Amino acid sequence: MTAPEPAGTGPARRGPAGPEPGTAPPAPGRAAPEQLVRAWLTAIHQVCFVPMSRPERQSLMQRFADQLTAAMRSEPFDPSPGHAVGAGLVAADYAAPEVLGRTITVLQTRLLADLGLAGEAAEARLSTLLAELSTGFARALQNRTLDAQELIRAAATAAQAEAERELRASEARYRYAALHDSLTNLPNERLLVNRLRQLLTAPEAARRLGLCCIDLDRFERINDSLGPRVGDRLLVAVTLRLRGLAADLGHLVVRRNSDQFAILIENTNGPEDATKVADRVLAALAKPFHVEGLELTITASAGVVERAAEDATPSSLLQAADVALHWAKADGRNRWRRYEEARNSRDVARYRLSSQIPSAMRKGEFTLAYQPLVQLATGRLAGFEALARWHHPELGVLGADRFVELAEDTGLIVPLGIRLLAEACQTATRWRSRNGTAPPYVSVNLSARQLHQPGLAAEILEVLDRTGLPPTRLQLEITESAAVVVSGGHALSELEALAHRGVRIVIDDFGTGYSNFAYLYSLPVAGIKLASQLLDGLDDQKVGHPILNGLISVCSKLGLSVTAEGVETAGQARALRALGCEVGQGWHFGRPVYADRLGALLRSRKN
Ligand code: C2E
Ligand code: CA
Ligand code: CA
Numbered sequence: 099m100t101a102p103e104p105a106g107t108g109p110a111r112r113g114p115a116g117p118e119p120g121t122a123p124p125a126p127g128r129a130a131p132e133q134l135v136r137a138w139l140t141a142i143h144q145v146c147f148v149p150m151s152r153p154e155r156q157s158l159m160q161r162f163a164d165q166l167t168a169a170m171r172s173e174p175f176d177p178s179p180g181h182a183v184g185a186g187l188v189a190a191d192y193a194a195p196e197v198l199g200r201t202i203t204v205l206q207t208r209l210l211a212d213l214g215l216a217g218e219a220a221e222a223r224l225s226t227l228l229a230e231l232s233t234g235f236a237r238a239l240q241n242r243t244l245d246a247q248e249l250i251r252a253a254a255t256a257a258q259a260e261a262e263r264e265l266r267a268s269e270a271r272y273r274y275a276a277l278h279d280s281l282t283n284l285p286n287e288r289l290l291v292n293r294l295r296q297l298l299t300a301p302e303a304a305r306r307l308g309l310c311c312i313d314l315d316r317f318e319r320i321n322d323s324l325g326p327r328v329g330d331r332l333l334v335a336v337t338l339r340l341r342g343l344a345a346d347l348g349h350l351v352v353r354r355n356s357d358q359f360a361i362l363i364e365n366t367n368g369p370e371d372a373t374k375v376a377d378r379v380l381a382a383l384a385k386p387f388h389v390e391g392l393e394l395t396i397t398a399s400a401g402v403v404e405r406a407a408e409d410a411t412p413s414s415l416l417q418a419a420d421v422a423l424h425w426a427k428a429d430g431r432n433r434w435r436r437y438e439e440a441r442n443s444r445d446v447a448r449y450r451l452s453s454q455i456p457s458a459m460r461k462g463e464f465t466l467a468y469q470p471l472v473q474l475a476t477g478r479l480a481g482f483e484a485l486a487r488w489h490h491p492e493l494g495v496l497g498a499d500r501f502v503e504l505a506e507d508t509g510l511i512v513p514l515g516i517r518l519l520a521e522a523c524q525t526a527t528r529w530r531s532r533n534g535t536a537p538p539y540v541s542v543n544l545s546a547r548q549l550h551q552p553g554l555a556a557e558i559l560e561v562l563d564r565t566g567l568p569p570t571r572l573q574l575e576i577t578e579s580a581a582v583v584v585s586g587g588h589a590l591s592e593l594e595a596l597a598h599r600g601v602r603i604v605i606d607d608f609g610t611g612y613s614n615f616a617y618l619y620s621l622p623v624a625g626i627k628l629a630s631q632l633l634d635g636l637d638d639q640k641v642g643h644p645i646l647n648g649l650i651s652v653c654s655k656l657g658l659s660v661t662a663e664g665v666e667t668a669g670q671a672r673a674l675r676a677l678g679c680e681v682g683q684g685w686h687f688g689r690p691v692y693a694d695r696l697g698a699l700l701r702s703r704k705n
Contacts, residue, residue, distance in 0.1 A: 146191075333356075466486060604661070
């Protein structure tokens with residue numbers, strides 16, 4: 099795969115003096131400075147390896163940087179090269195989401211200064227350019243699965259050319275071979291595209307139509323473990339079932355490539371006509387197959403698209419069905435998904451949003467809300483959990499669930515997390531004790547990404563030093579899944595260093611993952627936070643809750659504190675207290691509020 103050529107008047111490559119034949123000489127000041135290219139390359143090379151030589155990488159990145167430079171200086175402003183660069187990164191196999199995160203960070207922090215630009219207009223240009231870059235990156239990622247299929251198609255075309263030479267003697271045989279698959283005798287994708295074209299252009303065109311693309315889940319495992327012969331026989335058996343099912347309904351079945359099939363559903367009256375077919379297909383394939391004396395059980399995933407003929411082209415239908423198939427796989431396989439424009443735009447919007455994180459950090463758009471943690475036995479305030487919020491200029495206040503995962507995917511959670519931690523510690527220094535009890539602690543979420551950051555402990559201890567917050571007043575929450583990864587890894591020593599200084603570490607959302615006590619032994623953990631789902635159906639009117647009861651008593655034997663989150667009613671709070679749970683958190687005790695509103699809360703509670 100090659101990266102796209104720069105848009106505009108031609109590449110502003112630096113290089114030997116004098117124009118190459120046929121290319122325009124580089125305009126003065128249009129080439130990107132070398133130090134920018136070097137910083138960018140270093141940043142992304144740390145998170146993504148591509149099999150290219152150093153000079154190749156350098157010239158590729160120089161080209162991308164030149165494109166961006168030219169865009170920044172274009173009059174009138176044209177941000178479209180951003181899109182091309184985003185797509186180009188993916189095309190060059192720089193396709194990990196962290197690459198986007200690093201790219202945005204580097205460009206956000208350096209591009210203006212390196213180009214000697216400043217001011218609001220330049221910043222606005224940069225934001226637009228980065229948004230374009232993220233969109234290009236996101237779209238290209240989505241199209242990647244399709245690209246892979248392009249390759250297969252190209253190979254098939256080459257094979258056809260070969261077949262053409264060999265079979266020229268027999269025209270009829272050739273025509274059949276060109277449009278059919280030799281293993282299953284099913285029509286191939288070429289025939290499907292022909293048929294679609296016919297349907298969509300005929301005067302008596304179908305009003306609506308649907309397409310269901312089917313992919314066997316983990317088919318390669320069958321091939322690898324039982325051999326290609328069994329794999330082939332299984333594909334033939336699958337074909338028979340699909341044919342039986344579709345023939346009843348009069349639908350065309352085709353084999354697209356190795357383990358991918360498609361069913362064309364003509365004259366639909368709405369999406370259900372297509373999704374019903376997907377339901378039937380998945381049910382039919384779920385029954386065991388008997389092949390070469392073996393009983394094989396497989397599952398399949400399907401992507402469905404259904405739309406009015408006037409809005410469709412063969413390639414847009416195939417592309418939409420492929421995107422939906424990709425969702426079905428991503429959502430856990432063994433299911434179908436229907437293409438929705440809204441989900442597609444959401445995917446793209448997520449990437450656009452992530453491109454805004456660094457500038458939002460610079461502009462101070464992130465802040466923390468604090469939610470009280472209350473001692474169940476006494477009703478006293480124990481501490482506050484700090485929860486991230488983004489005051490987005492267009493979208494309003496975004497809760498953590500809207501952007502934390504995004505920041506984790508792109509790696510931007512690392513700088514954001516440490517900045518929020520510092521803010522939380524700073525705020526907590528102002529909380530005073532009352533009636534001789536300990537002042538409230540602050541509980542900060544740490545994501546898995548941060549845990550794997552070398553030097554994390556030193557960085558956190560430095561923040562504590564700087565803000566003057568005693569380590570014992572900081573609690574760090576790590577999720578169960580992150581904790582599982584830690585046990586044994588180098589992150590363990592980071593956590594140990596923190597615990598040694600008195601920072602409390604708790605496992606967040608306990609009960610949603612492995613709920614395994616074994617790893618708790620190996621980690622310096624002071625307690626657990628029960629996932630709110632565990633509280634479902636909990637009420638002091640009903641007696642007994644064996645799971646909670648068991649969890650809480652095991653924890654108390656291990657000397658671990660237990661915090662329950664998502665406590666919404668007084669009944670739940672009483673029941674938890676009766677079960678011996680120490681601390682509660684949830685709307686019953688208070689919603690998350692900003693630091694400036696905490697004063698009243700701190701005074702009103704009898705802490
Ligand atoms: P979490 O750590 O499990 O946080 C609890 C979430 O439940 C919060 O949502 C909180 O507002 C909500 N909640 C609190 N009480 C109740 C209740 O009684 N009922 C219900 N239904 N919900 C309640 P939020 O703030 O949207 O945070 C979502 C997740 O984002 C957090 O889950 C945490 O995993 C993550 N997160 C939040 N802030 C940060 C941060 O600064 N860094 C990192 N790494 N992750 C964060
Ligand atoms: Ca938490
Ligand atoms: Ca939690």
